[in-house]
Amino acid sequence: xxxxxxxxxxxxxxxxxxxxxxxxxxxxxxxxxxxxxxxxxxxxxxxxxxxxxxxxxxxxxxxxxxxxxxxxxxxxxxxxxxxxxxxxxxxxxxxxxxxxxxxxxxxxxxxxxxxxxxxxxxxxxxxx
Numbered sequence: 774x775x776x777x778x779x780x781x782x783x784x785x786x787x788x789x790x791x792x793x794x795x796x797x798x799x800x801x802x803x804x805x806x807x808x809x810x811x812x813x814x815x816x817x818x819x820x821x822x823x824x825x826x827x828x829x830x831x832x833x834x835x836x837x838x839x840x841x842x843x844x845x846x847x848x849x850x851x852x853x854x855x856x857x858x859x860x861x862x863x864x865x866x867x868x869x870x871x872x873x874x875x876x877x878x879x880x881x882x883x884x885x886x887x888x889x890x891x892x893x894x895x896x897x898x899x900x901x
């Protein structure tokens with residue numbers, strides 16, 4: 774089954790790297806949308822069905838945690854699993870993200886195999 778994903782990162786280059794890594798790793802990718810910050814991501818979610826969100830933590834405008842807080846208020850999309858991909862220290866980010874429903878965490882830089890592994894785990898858990 775192909776999964777539709779939304780990649781949220783303020784760096785266009787990083788969005789491309791993430792997308793290419795997902796493809797190279799063999800993750801079953803359907804449609805893929807991109808957003809430069811949380812606010813843009815919420816707009817994408819209004820018009821597209823997304824199975825998985827990959828988001829950065831630090832972004833200007835609306836950061837990843839603010840986006841998650843808003844996502845929790847959205848009845849239609851609050852169930853969509855979110856994986857945090859960030860260069861931030863996980864001692865701070867993981868507890869805060871877990872409290873907001875983050876389903877997975879991946880630290881930059883990463884290998885394509887690592888992203889496929891975490892995405893497959895998250896989607897497997899989400900099916901149950």
